[in-house]
Amino acid sequence: MTDLSHTFAAAADKPLLQVKNLTKRYGARIGCADISFDVYPGEVVGIVGESGSGKSTLLSCLAGHLRPDQGEVIFETAQGARDTVLMGEAERRRLARTDWAYVHQNPRDGLRMGVSAGGNVGERLMAIGARHYGGIRDKAIDWLGRVEIDAGRVDDRPSAFSGGMQQRLQIARNLVTAPRLVFMDEPTGGLDVSVQARLLDLLRGLVREMGLSAIIVTHDLAVVRLLADRLMVMKGGHVVEAGLTDQVLDDPQHEYTQLLVSSVLQV
Amino acid sequence: MSDQAYNFAYLDEDTKRMIRRAILKGVAIPGYQVPFASREMPMPYGWGTGGVQVTAACLTPDDVLKVIDQGADDTTNAVSIRKFFVATAGVAVTEATDQATIIQTRHRIPEAALTAGQILVYQVPIPEPLRFLEPRETETRKLHELEEYGLMHVKLYEDIAKHGQIATSYAYPVRVEGRYVMDPSPIPKFDNPKLSGNAALQLFGAGREQRIYAVPPFTHVVSLDFDDHPFSPSKANHACDLCASDTSYLDEVITDDEGGRMFVCSDTDYCASRRAGGHVGALGAPLATGKAVQ
Amino acid sequence: MIEIENLCKSFTLHNQNAAVIPVMAGANLAVGRGECVGLIGASGAGKSTLMRMVWGNYLAASGTIRVGSLDVVTASPRQIIALRRETLGYVSQFLRVVPRVPTLDVVAEPLLNLGVPAGTARARAAELLARLNIPQRLWDLSPTTFSGGEQQRVNIARGFAHPFPALLLDEPTASLDAANREVVLTLILEAKARGAAILGIFHDEGARDRVCDRLIDVRAFTPKAAA
Numbered sequence: 001m002t003d004l005s006h007t008f009a010a011a012a013d014k015p016l017l018q019v020k021n022l023t024k025r026y027g028a029r030i031g032c033a034d035i036s037f038d039v040y041p042g043e044v045v046g047i048v049g050e051s052g053s054g055k056s057t058l059l060s061c062l063a064g065h066l067r068p069d070q071g072e073v074i075f076e077t078a079q080g081a082r083d084t085v086l087m088g089e090a091e092r093r094r095l096a097r098t099d100w101a102y103v104h105q106n107p108r109d110g111l112r113m114g115v116s117a118g119g120n121v122g123e124r125l126m127a128i129g130a131r132h133y134g135g136i137r138d139k140a141i142d143w144l145g146r147v148e149i150d151a152g153r154v155d156d157r158p159s160a161f162s163g164g165m166q167q168r169l170q171i172a173r174n175l176v177t178a179p180r181l182v183f184m185d186e187p188t189g190g191l192d193v194s195v196q197a198r199l200l201d202l203l204r205g206l207v208r209e210m211g212l213s214a215i216i217v218t219h220d221l222a223v224v225r226l227l228a229d230r231l232m233v234m235k236g237g238h239v240v241e242a243g244l245t246d247q248v249l250d251d252p253q254h255e256y257t258q259l260l261v262s263s264v265l266q267v
Numbered sequence: 268m269s270d271q272a273y274n275f276a277y278l279d280e281d282t283k284r285m286i287r288r289a290i291l292k293g294v295a296i297p298g299y300q301v302p303f304a305s306r307e308m309p310m311p312y313g314w315g316t317g318g319v320q321v322t323a324a325c326l327t328p329d330d331v332l333k334v335i336d337q338g339a340d341d342t343t344n345a346v347s348i349r350k351f352f353v354a355t356a357g358v359a360v361t362e363a364t365d366q367a368t369i370i371q372t373r374h375r376i377p378e379a380a381l382t383a384g385q386i387l388v389y390q391v392p393i394p395e396p397l398r399f400l401e402p403r404e405t406e407t408r409k410l411h412e413l414e415e416y417g418l419m420h421v422k423l424y425e426d427i428a429k430h431g432q433i434a435t436s437y438a439y440p441v442r443v444e445g446r447y448v449m450d451p452s453p454i455p456k457f458d459n460p461k462l463s464g465n466a467a468l469q470l471f472g473a474g475r476e477q478r479i480y481a482v483p484p485f486t487h488v489v490s491l492d493f494d495d496h497p498f499s500p501s502k503a504n505h506a507c508d509l510c511a512s513d514t515s516y517l518d519e520v521i522t523d524d525e526g527g528r529m530f531v532c533s534d535t536d537y538c539a540s541r542r543a544g545g546h547v548g549a550l551g552a553p554l555a556t557g558k559a560v561q
Numbered sequence: 562m563i564e565i566e567n568l569c570k571s572f573t574l575h576n577q578n579a580a581v582i583p584v585m586a587g588a589n590l591a592v593g594r595g596e597c598v599g600l601i602g603a604s605g606a607g608k609s610t611l612m613r614m615v616w617g618n619y620l621a622a623s624g625t626i627r628v629g630s631l632d633v634v635t636a637s638p639r640q641i642i643a644l645r646r647e648t649l650g651y652v653s654q655f656l657r658v659v660p661r662v663p664t665l666d667v668v669a670e671p672l673l674n675l676g677v678p679a680g681t682a683r684a685r686a687a688e689l690l691a692r693l694n695i696p697q698r699l700w701d702l703s704p705t706t707f708s709g710g711e712q713q714r715v716n717i718a719r720g721f722a723h724p725f726p727a728l729l730l731d732e733p734t735a736s737l738d739a740a741n742r743e744v745v746l747t748l749i750l751e752a753k754a755r756g757a758a759i760l761g762i763f764h765d766e767g768a769r770d771r772v773c774d775r776l777i778d779v780r781a782f783t784p785k786a787a788a
Binding site for chain 1: 416424427429
């Protein structure tokens, strides 16, 4: 057991993602400014803040959907550390469909609504060269099972699915190629509370089993408490507080975090 | 219409030069869709305006032109385009595949093997093979640029999932020289193998969509498929009822309202040549000797 | 194993006129291997605050908290996560888990996080749940629906699943019947026997006398200025 924990620690010694002084402006307005942090293998980092705090801008810059004005986003690729901001688009998109995954808040943005569930899951496999129909289909069915969608729905279109199922399908579609870093934008937003819990459980299990790292943007403090190892609190484009998730939530130091935490309704 | 009213082959020289530049670019980058400033032609879109412009740009006074529509030389579309170039370019026309220097085609490749020096001009309705899966032009261009063709296989996957096999039977997507995925125009997939390694220059013109692309002679063209669902060119399991050919692509013709039907070659020139050579199908009569093929 | 020196803590309430509330000053204590130290003092005296600071949950203003070789006060979040995964266990009074996860997996989770194979981890979890008299028919259900006493026992099972070298116990025997209280005390004594350093809060005096080697009154750490 001690041996195992040592290998765990050794594998996690090198950051998977290093963000350095990332800044994105919209004209004179700040999207996000001077953001620096690391993400280690197997680690889940939460980013919270209210609408307009810059958390979505930050996520878009990290995932390569937006080009930051300044800063570096260094990812540990199979060939060594690379600044993804300076990468060519072809290479960055290749990264986006192999080592990275992006789970949109609205599953409609992350799914092809006119393509069957199996086709949706299989697309990433086909994009990286899978050419065996039976193999692709088996893998798609396996993944539907892992996100608790009945194998009998493999040929149904996502438009026939409930919101929670669509979100789970989106996760399956993203994780089928075993990415190492998953970006999630409000993954449980817009879902019923009971469906949220199911999704959280699923995500936690997948993160642990696959050794995934994840960056989760949300405004739901309960979600980050259960999912995130570390937490960053954003306001006005800046990170105002960062640390261990439960420490930031239970002993918030910054004025804004205290306000945020005390504003949550208790059940 | 008076001959003097038109420049040779209808289009003005500048336009033809512009189209030739697009063609040369297409030849240089096989399978790549070259945008061009498509002109209004004196025929409606869907009648081959793209093909006609490409043909006009390629024609010289010495050329012999053949025009086919679904393999036939005698349908309205073929006849009117042939007449158009007779009127505007005064070129010789033929129905014989081996006599022609330029063949404009709608939805078929002739059965007879083409030879070096011949040009095959395809009429293309929708040049973008990814269009039905990805409606954004900006995105499809990016997908071509970055060779992200997973989407094309998603379409084939959906086919198999729905029908148990790849049900796409025409406009079957191909990969050209290991690079661009291309829509070969709505030719039956039976014709796809003829795209590859063909001695003739193959040019594709889409008038409404303003795109020209090309497959130069002896280019490697592969039909997309899955390892466990390989591409298979298919045709009706029958022989031609007129010329008895069991290797040519067949049209099914309904002959009465009591279920009567016959299968005949879609390539009329090929069928007629075989009958002239003495082949007789199940429902055919020997061709009267002395009756020349037009 | 656990060494606390000159530890101070205050809360600054920015949204209440930036009131600064000092809650602890000059706290010193040490817990050796195989030793159990009990914290005593009236409610609000700072027992839980001290425990939470050792756990890394509350930030210290100054001083050191050494658990093994790590100073929790200056450690990075990653180091604290590793500490909690490998070295320091915590049985709190509250069970905070993702709803819907089966009890067996809740208990096995600390082992799964260490990379222990699922079969081994679940077997260990089952053994603990059986010892703590959680009926087997409940193992596949989420503990969020359990009674207070049952939740408490699930929490204890979870805390003892991995043989942590250091343990924090916050009222582990509260709301337990005699039989289960006995099981928990045995677990604590077993942990001591294998060399675990334990820091605990026990309101149950009988339990305190059974397991604690020393008692420390946290009122000694109350800031003098605070009334």
